[in-house]
Amino acid sequence: MAEAEGGRPPVRRTTDRGIATITLDSERNRNALSAPLRTGLLAEVRAAMDDDAVRAVVLTGAGTVFCAGADLKEVAERLAGREPAPEAPGMGEIFAAIMDAPKPVVARLNGTARAGGLGLVAAADVAIAPDDTEFSFTEVRIGVVPAVISVPVRARLQDRALSRYLLTGEVFGARDAVAAGLLTEAVPRAELDAAVQRVADGLRAAAPGALAGAKALLSEHGAKERAAEFARMTELSEHYFAGEEAAEGRSAFFEKRRPRWVL
Numbered sequence: 001m002a003e004a005e006g007g008r009p010p011v012r013r014t015t016d017r018g019i020a021t022i023t024l025d026s027e028r029n030r031n032a033l034s035a036p037l038r039t040g041l042l043a044e045v046r047a048a049m050d051d052d053a054v055r056a057v058v059l060t061g062a063g064t065v066f067c068a069g070a071d072l073k074e075v076a077e078r079l080a081g082r083e084p085a086p087e088a089p090g091m092g093e094i095f096a097a098i099m100d101a102p103k104p105v106v107a108r109l110n111g112t113a114r115a116g117g118l119g120l121v122a123a124a125d126v127a128i129a130p131d132d133t134e135f136s137f138t139e140v141r142i143g144v145v146p147a148v149i150s151v152p153v154r155a156r157l158q159d160r161a162l163s164r165y166l167l168t169g170e171v172f173g174a175r176d177a178v179a180a181g182l183l184t185e186a187v188p189r190a191e192l193d194a195a196v197q198r199v200a201d202g203l204r205a206a207a208p209g210a211l212a213g214a215k216a217l218l219s220e221h222g223a224k225e226r227a228a229e230f231a232r233m234t235e236l237s238e239h240y241f242a243g244e245e246a247a248e249g250r251s252a253f254f255e256k257r258r259p260r261w262v263l
Helices: 035-050 072-079 091-099 116-123 150-154 159-168 174-180 189-204 208-217 223-241 244-255
Strands: 011-016 019-024 056-061 065-067 105-108 112-114 126-130 134-136 185-187
Touching (some): 011 035, 035 056, 056 189, 091 116, 105 189, 112 116, 150 159, 150 223
């Protein structure tokens, strides 16, 4: 298992009555998709899928943020040549593992999701969040494009919402996320666990073979086609992340200022 700072795994898994809960546990960087977290997340998803005692997975986060997206500090270090490219799965590989999984995955959002974190939300079969949760596709505001996450996101968001939120990077709320198709349900924060429990109990009542068959029916494209699309989007993402606008976007982010292009 990959380790975060302090020796604590950045991802942990527990199982209760057939439901495996996988928790992103890297609060220090708002559960950003660092190399250790990506490695741990993919390992735990695969372990849950291989465990005959697991009927379904609930994916959640520790702290107040579900997932802040890419780890920009890690990206900056790699592009500056100060750190080698990490030996870790790409985001596309993780999204594909969730989308193509034979068991359902339920996203239980504990808080805000941004950019790549929204890829996890869209990849899940069911997504439930507190009604005070905020979302944004922030990529264009830091000089990159939401390439890899567009694969799962395009399968969820209705067209007009997709255009608006991906092009503007604006913040939108949970109710709008439900209307757009990103979320299944938004509930008062005090009712979040009860709402997730209702879904979990429904999955516990389903026959395992039929559940896997129903999950396969819901896939719009085959795994092979999706893998090719993820590979193409990964190349596009890397092109933009290595560009001048992305460098300025990262500098502005770290320096807490507006990028030069803001009018």
